[in-house]
Amino acid sequence: MHELGIMTSVMDAACEAARAEGATRLLSIKLSIGEATEAVEDALRFSFEALAASDPFTEGATLDVTMIRPRSVCLECGEEFEHDLHNRFCPACDSFATELLAGRELQIDSIEVDLPDD
Template identity: 80%
Template sequence: MHELGLMTGVMDAAVKAAREAGAVRLLSVKLSIGEANEAVEDALFFAFDALAAADPFTERAVLDLTMVRPRSICLECGEEFEHDLYSRLCPACDSFATELVAGRELSIESIEVDLPES
């Protein structure tokens, strides 16, 4: 289950950024992850919830997850197209010469924190 490893890295980065901002609590993490990472969406939520529950700083945090579909560009005709994990054949010219341009990313888009009252 590599989802736990992915979420550990995400949680570590989000907590570090939240603490550096002076937050008293991490409330949410907005994450985009490409389907080509082959992470299971339910397992990502499960791993995030398990990690969040382990620390009072993160125990109420929620995950806002966007799964990004794989998208490639044809190196022969320039067609850009979405596809599943395994079919990267260009739908316009049937070329196998394609390059993945989206679907492998892992990006923390934003975090929401609770700051101390001044």
């Protein structure tokens, strides 16, 4: 299950950034991940919940996941199109000469934290 590895890296990065800003708690993470990574959203959520519960700094934090559909451009005719993971043939000219434009992302869009009162 590579989702646990993904979420471990996401949590490490988010916690490091939060602590660097003096946060007392991590409250939420917004994550964008491409479907072409083949990460399973439910497994990401399960991994996040298990990791968040194991640390008082992250306990109770929430995860907002945006799954990004694969999108390619045809190198023959220039058509841009969405597709599933396995069918990248151009719907306009049936060419397989395509380039993936979106769907392999893994990005922390934002984090929400508690900061100490000054």
